[in-house]
Amino acid sequence: MSDAFRHPAAIVESEHIGPGTRVWAFAHILPGAVVGADCNICDHVFIENDVRVGDRVTVKCGVQLWDGVTLEDDVFVGPNATFTNDPFPRSRRRPAEFVRTVVRAGASVGANATVLPGVIVGRGAMIAAGSVVTHDVPPYAIVVGNPAYIKGYVAPSAAGPLRSPAAAPVGAVPSGTRTLGVKAVTVRELKQIEDLRGSLAVAELGAGLPFLPKRFFVVFGVPTREVRGEHAHRRLHQFLVCLRGECTLLVDDGVTREEIRLDGPHRGVHVPPMVWAVQYRFSADAMLLVLASEEYDPDDYIRDYDEYVRARRGTRGSERE
Numbered sequence: 001m002s003d004a005f006r007h008p009a010a011i012v013e014s015e016h017i018g019p020g021t022r023v024w025a026f027a028h029i030l031p032g033a034v035v036g037a038d039c040n041i042c043d044h045v046f047i048e049n050d051v052r053v054g055d056r057v058t059v060k061c062g063v064q065l066w067d068g069v070t071l072e073d074d075v076f077v078g079p080n081a082t083f084t085n086d087p088f089p090r091s092r093r094r095p096a097e098f099v100r101t102v103v104r105a106g107a108s109v110g111a112n113a114t115v116l117p118g119v120i121v122g123r124g125a126m127i128a129a130g131s132v133v134t135h136d137v138p139p140y141a142i143v144v145g146n147p148a149y150i151k152g153y154v155a156p157s158a159a160g161p162l163r164s165p166a167a168a169p170v171g172a173v174p175s176g177t178r179t180l181g182v183k184a185v186t187v188r189e190l191k192q193i194e195d196l197r198g199s200l201a202v203a204e205l206g207a208g209l210p211f212l213p214k215r216f217f218v219v220f221g222v223p224t225r226e227v228r229g230e231h232a233h234r235r236l237h238q239f240l241v242c243l244r245g246e247c248t249l250l251v252d253d254g255v256t257r258e259e260i261r262l263d264g265p266h267r268g269v270h271v272p273p274m275v276w277a278v279q280y281r282f283s284a285d286a287m288l289l290v291l292a293s294e295e296y297d298p299d300d301y302i303r304d305y306d307e308y309v310r311a312r313r314g315t316r317g318s319e320r321e
Contacts, residue, residue: 004018004020004021004022004023005021005023006023007023007025009025010024010026010027010028011027012027014032014033014034014035014047015031016033017029017035018035018038020038020039021037021038022039022040022041023041024043024045025043025044027042027043027044027046028047029047030049032048032050032051033048033049033050033051033065034051034053035047036055036057037056038055039053039057039058040058042060042079045060045061045063045064045065046065047059047064048064048065048066048067048069050068050098051065051069051070052071053070054071055073056074057071057074057075057076057077058076059071059077060076060079060080060111063077063082066084066085067085068099068100068117069085069102069103070102070103071103072103072104072105072106073106075104075105075107075108076107076108076109077103077109078110078111078113079111081109081110081112081115082112082113082114082115083115084117085117086099086117087099087116098117099117100118101116101117101120102119102120102121103115103121104123104125104306105124106124107122107125107126107137108125108126108127110128111129111130113130113133114131114133116133119133119134119136121137122138122141122305123140123305124154125137125138125139125140125141125142125154127143128143128144130146131143131144131145131146132145132147135147137150138230139305139306140153141154142154149225150225150280153250153257153259153278155257156256156257162258180251180260182251182252182253182258182275183275184272185258185269185270185272185275186210186270187267187269188268188270190241190266192266201241203268209239210270211239212293213239213293214293214295215291215292215294215295216291216292217290218243219279219287219290220286220287222282223282224282224283226282227279227280228279228280228288229277229278230278230303231277231302231303232273232275232276232277232302232308233273233274233301233302234274234302235273235300236273236293236294237273237293237294238270238271238292239269239290240262240279240288240289240291241265241267241268241288242263242264242265242267242288243265243288243289244264244287245263245285245286246261246264246281246283246286247281247282248261249261249262249269249278249279250280251271251275252275252276252277253275253276254276254308254309254313274308276308
């Protein structure tokens with residue numbers, strides 16, 4: 001505590017408070033808690049023993065961090081946000097071990113939000129004020145409501161939500177291929193043929209479809225608040241076309257994120273290996289066709305975003321060599 005500030009009205013029993021941290025009036029930090037450097041612990045905050053707080057964390061007034069809660073570096077917790085650590089609490093019945101809740105680096109928890117025990121809030125995620133978080137929150141997702149659902153994703157600049165580019169109407173879709181800022185992802189406008197008998201959208205191998213598919217699957221009947229994907233592939237290429245209805249595809253290469261609104265069979269997206277992809281905001285009638293370059297292999301999936309970012313960094317190092 002020698003390099004930390006403690007308000008005279010604060011109770012700081014822990015000796016593990018990092019340099020530059022400020023603890024304000026009526027805060028109470030128990031002996032076993034660990035608080036990192038340059039944190040701001042505001043008035044009326046209570047931090048229990050088995051709590052780990054990283055560096056540069058802000059905890060606003062009226063927050064209690066109970067045993068089992070971990071806040072990684074650069075987390076923001078708004079006023080009166082509530083963390084829970086026992087899924088079935090009873091008076092005077094202490095569980096043998098509390099469920100661990102983790103808020104990953106750079107995430108924000110809005111005022112009066114409630115986070116249930118055992119939840120992992122992903123890196124850079126944003127929980128809106130008043131939300132009730134009952135499930136894990138993906139990295140950089142924006143969640144709202146009770147129960148909380150994904151409404152959008154944070155822009156790479158962290159200045160606000162990610163915005164999907166406006167989709168051209170079907171009759172005005174230009175031909176050709178558009179390259180995104182996310183490495184190697186392309187949006188391909190498919191050739192359409194229309195006459196009195198109906199409409200046809202077609203893509204030929206080579207020009208329209210950049211690989212030979214070995215399997216396909218169709219995603220449909222998705223509740224509109226549910227999320228699909230949330231993984232990357234090590235070797236697999238995918239080509240996605242929304243045959244009916246609409247959904248949003250998010251692609252992320254670990255540096256840049258972009259959204260593409262898929263709203264009909266006139267548009268497909270090629271997602272190459274080592275790109276993180278998420279599909280969400282499905283309309284009730286959405287039917288998403290996914291063509292895959294390889295047969296199913298569970299070892300080809302990377303399902304943890306932090307593991308994906310580490311793998312991407314290794315890939316970039318190999319490319320430079």
